[in-house]
Amino acid sequence: MSEAFYKKPIAGLLLLAGAAGGPYMMFETETGRQASQGASYWLGGTSGAGQSEASQQQDSPPPAGKPVSIAMLDNPLNTASAGKSLESPAIHSLREVLRFDIAPGWVLQQFPRVSTVLADTQLDGLRVPLITGTTPSDIAGTLTYYFDRYKRLQRVTIHGVTGDPTRFVAELQQLYEMQQVPSLGGVLYMLRWNGRATSVVHIEPASVIYADALYSRYSLLIELNQAGMEYGLSSEAQQLIDSGKSRQRW
Structure with a gap:
């Protein structure tokens, strides 16, 4: 899937919120924050330096005692894992x-x-x-x-x-x-x-x-x-x- 896909509004927002297993994982665990930063690179088109930094953060092991249940942690562009998140987001005003x-x-x-x-x-x-x-x-x-x-x-x-x-x-x-x-x-x-x-x-x-x-x-x-x-x-x-x-x- 092309990089342009991830810059479409719905894909961008959902990858931002869901690349690390949903907003809960993104904001409530260090692992989620690291994975969301990796997704932000693909959404934001960062420079090579930013890519290197994001790669290092994604490769870092999660802190001891933190549960890891996110299939996309190793690869935030794993569309097979992201499919469910991209299908039908729940929108609430x-x-x-x-x-x-x-x-x-x-x-x-x-x-x-x-x-x-x-x-x-x-x-x-x-x-x-x-x-x-x-x-x-x-x-x-x-x-x-x-x-x-x-x-x-x-x-x-x-x-x-x-x-x-x-x-x-x-x-x-x-x-x-x-x-x-x-x-x-x-x-x-x-x-x-x-x-x-x-x-x-x-x-x-x-x-x-x-x-x-x-x-x-x-x-x-x-x-x-x-x-x-x-x-x-x-x-x-x-x-x-x-x-x-x-x-x-x-």
């Missing part, structure tokens, strides 16, 4: 998934693959792959819902990549009235309740941005919490805010 009336049963019905995660001793998480569309302005990544003991949704997080954050940022501002915070090294949006941050959106550019790597120019974190602050920000989001403040990034 942000309006559909970023709601607080969602129950665990809805998650299990809407997504064919759901992983259970533990946020802390007070919340249970359900994590799913997320693709919002097939254009550079869409998001590929993981979506996690966190429920309390009464099965009420308390937190929603997205970890992902995008080629252009403009559209979904405008959508989040409209839906949740997120306010931009002056910052360096990317952009930061917050939603506050009684003077305290309850929700965070952080977007930062990739360390190297290639002109034709349309789908992975930015990495992002979206965390939305119920306004009551019963559980507050996650440790990840709080650490992000505190670290940025200490380094005078915002």
